[in-house]
Every structure is written in C-alpha cells, then in structure tokens.
C-alpha cells in the first residue's frame with residue numbers, strides 16, 4: 001500500500017486532524033485577517049486545515065470559497081473516485097458546510113467562473129508555487145478583491161522559519177516584484193513568517209490596531225504577528 005494511502009487511512013481511522021505546512025504565526029495572521037469578514041477565498045486548499053481556521057474566524061454570515069482541482073493522481077484514488085485530500089478537507093469543513101463553497105477547479109478557471117455575492121475581503125493564495133502559476137493567480141484573483149481587500153501569498157517571504165525559500169521560489173519572486181511596484185500600486189499591510197499580505201494603493205492604517213479599514217469591519221490586534 002502506498003504512503004499516501006496509509007496516511008489517508010491513518011487520518012480517517014485515528015480521527016487525525018488535517019495536515020498543513022503553515023507555521024503557527026502564519027495561521028494566527030490569517031485568523032486575524034479573516035476575523036469578521038464576509039467574503040473570503042482560499043486558492044489551494046489541500047486538507048482544509050487553514051480553511052477551517054478561516055471559516056471559524058469569519059463573520060457568522062460570511063462565505064468562504066475554496067478552490068482546488070483535487071487531481072486524483074493515485075490509481076486507487078481514481079478507482080475509488082475520490083481525492084484523499086478532498087475527502088479530508090470536506091470532513092474538516094463539515095461544521096461550516098452551509099457557508100463554505102467548493103470550486104473543484106484550477107485557480108484561473110475558478111477565477112473566471114466564480115460568482116461572489118460580495119467582492120472578496122481576503123484572498124489567500126497557496127496553490128501551484130511556480131512563478132508562472134502564482135503570477136497567473138495574482139492576475140486572475142486581484143480583480144475580485146474589494147477596494148480595501150487583502151491579498152495574501154504563502155511561501156512568499158524568506159524567513160528563519162522557512163530556510164527552503166529563496167529568490168527563485170515563485171511566490172518570493174512575485175512578491176519582490178510587487179514590492180518594487182512592478183505590478184501597480186500595492187502596499188504590504190501584514191506579514192508573518194513566509195506570508196506577505198497586500199492591499200491596493202498606498203499604505204493605509206486599515207490593519208493597524210483598532211483601526212477601521214476602508215469599508216472593512218473594525219479589526220482586532222495588530223496584523224503583523226510574524227516572529228521576524
């Protein structure tokens with residue numbers, strides 16, 4: 001039996017939680033950014049560990065859109081007609097089933113098809129990490145952002161917690177370009193470990209402690225929670 005199949009069975013039988021590569025500081029930042037929001041998107045869901053934290057933090061009337069193609073790569077997945085990761089993610093997100101919307105599509109296809117009730121207040125991009133793919137994600141999803149919405153990229157900043165990232169890592173390269181102003185006017189509004197989060201336009205106090213961002217709900221603690 002293959003390693004992924006054994007992992008899948010262990011997760012189901014031992015009721016293990018969904019796996020994720022996010023650090024605690026990254027998870028805390030996303031929870032802070034998601035708190036009270038009504039329209040959120042996660043691009044690249046895997047087993048839904050971060051999705052569950054976003055769903056728990058968003059407004060009780062909020063919607064969370066989850067985008068992942070969940071390719072069935074293993075022969076057994078194809079035989080069973082399921083993706084192991086999708087199965088775990090759907091189980092993990094069951095408590096929020098009325099407020100979570102699944103798009104089993106590649107990112108750019110989903111961005112074309114999605115019909116958001118409100119422009120997105122938070123989009124978390126964590127899918128294909130090649131430069132071309134993350135750049136396509138940026139171009140495809142940024143039009144869906146609310147005017148003061150936040151676009152956050154995982155694996156996009158070099159930091160002690162992630163020595164594996166370097167200037168050639170797709171999201172790192174893209175975020176360096178955004179910071180140099182090569183993709184229009186964006187400002188870094190929050191960061192933690194390898195996550196960088198941006199808003200359109202010049203820096204605003206919208207994610208500072210106690211500040212109310214342009215049209216966004218009043219926020220809690222400082223969004224810069226990274227251990228840097």
Ligand SMILES: C[S@@+](CC[C@H](N)C(=O)[O-])C[C@H]1O[C@@H](n2cnc3c(N)ncnc32)[C@H](O)[C@@H]1O
Nearest residue numbers: 020044045046050067068069106107126127128
């Ligand atoms: C690093 S994992 C996501 C981890 C998740 N965000 C978390 O916090 O636990 C990357 C995921 O992106 C998905 N993916 C790969 N290519 C994609 C694409 N073109 N569009 C959307 N998702 C994609 C993979 O199926 C995989 O589940």
